[in-house]
Amino acid sequence: MKQPFNSNRRWWLWWLLALGFVALDQILKQTTVATLPLHAGIGxxxxxxxxxxxxxxxxFSFLADAGGWQRYVLGIIGLVVSATLLVALYRGLDSRSVTLSYVSIIxxxxxxVVDRVFRGAVVDYLDFYWKQWHWPAFNLADMLLVGGTMLLIYSTWSVSKTETERQNRTDG
Known part of the structure; x- marks a missing residue:
């Protein structure tokens, strides 16, 4: 009989995947820094x-002109959120999608956080636009944060809906 999913069984694998995401993000940022001068771009x-x-x-550069304190506050928030999610993965989650969302957010x-600590600012390198509409530049880490958050919201809604349907079947 197949055991139900639990993130704790392969906690180290999820940690390695999160570490792999960080490494890939840093490789792309370092490639950008080494290849393009600051404020340069290639179409x-x-x-x-x-x-x-x-x-x-x-x-969206929120707090960019705050005087420097934001580097530390945002770094601490990133560390606290990541540590909290790592503990939750270790304790065990019973959903693959929630597990993947946590790994992406971490x-x-x-x-x-690595950028804030070692560079004092985050390196952004992806610049999308259409005619006059221009999206602020972002990076892989930002995509992981947004994608992981969207997956978490979807997973939470999906699990909540499944639980409600299961409860309705047992009540009716």
Whole structure:
């Protein structure tokens, strides 16, 4: 008989996957730093540039002009969130999708924490636009954070809906 999923059984594997996400993010950032001068960009398609910009703030450069304290606060938040999610993975989650969302959030948060600690700002390199509409530059860590959060929201809604349906069947 197949055992139900529990993230604790392969906790080390999930930790390695998160570490792999951090490593890939850092490789892409280091490649950008080594290849492109700061504020330079290369047009790849009519709607995408590879750029090299630094973001000392949070998403969309929120708090970028806050005077420097945000580097430490955002770094501490990233560490606390990552540690909390790692403990939850170790204690055991019974959902593969929630586990993957936690791993993605950890990888993204720690990828940006590494930048804040060693560079003082986050390296962004993905620049998408369409005609006059321009999305702020971002990076793989940001994609992992957003994707992991969206998966977590979907998983929570999906599990909640499944539990409600199961409860309705037993009540009716």
């Amino acid at each position: 790849i398609t009519p709607w995408f540039n590879w750029v090299h910009v630094l973001n000392p703030g949070a998403a 990888g993204g948060a720690m990828g940006n």
